[in-house]
Amino acid sequence: MKILYLGIFDDHELGGDIVLRKGFLQNNCEVESLDYRKLFSINNIDVAISKILLIARGKDLxxxxxxxxxxxxxxxxxxxxxxxxxxxxGDII
Incomplete structure (x- = not known):
């Protein structure tokens, strides 16, 4: 399975997105990680959406x-x- 993972990856090693990404990789998924907060901080919304759509092409999820x-x-x-x-x-609400 090919996955585009939009998450937060500048966290500590036990950050939820980092741990889940490791799980996908251990289960033989092909994972491309993209820190969406960084993407949206340096691009306007239309550019960020276009970039995500471009990267998502060919992914299953x-x-x-x-x-x-x-x-x-x-x-x-x-x-x-x-x-x-x-x-x-994964946060407690």
Whole structure:
């Protein structure tokens, strides 16, 4: 399975996105990691969405850790090109 993982990867080694990425890799998934907070901090929303869509092409799944900046527009566009999405929000609410 080919996964684009949108998460937070500048965290400590026990950060949720880092641990989950390791799990995907240990289960023979091909994972490309993208820190969406960094992407959105240096690009406007339209550019960030375009970059994510470009990177997502050919992936089976876009896996999102937290995702407070991920818009419904992006999710609809991913669905339109046939890419499944999953959201993981591991914080205690």
């Amino acid at each position: 876009v896996f999102v850790g937290k995702g407070e900046l991920i818009t419904p527009i992006l999710l609809k566009k991913l669905k339109k090109i046939g890419i499944s999405t999953a959201l993981w929000y």
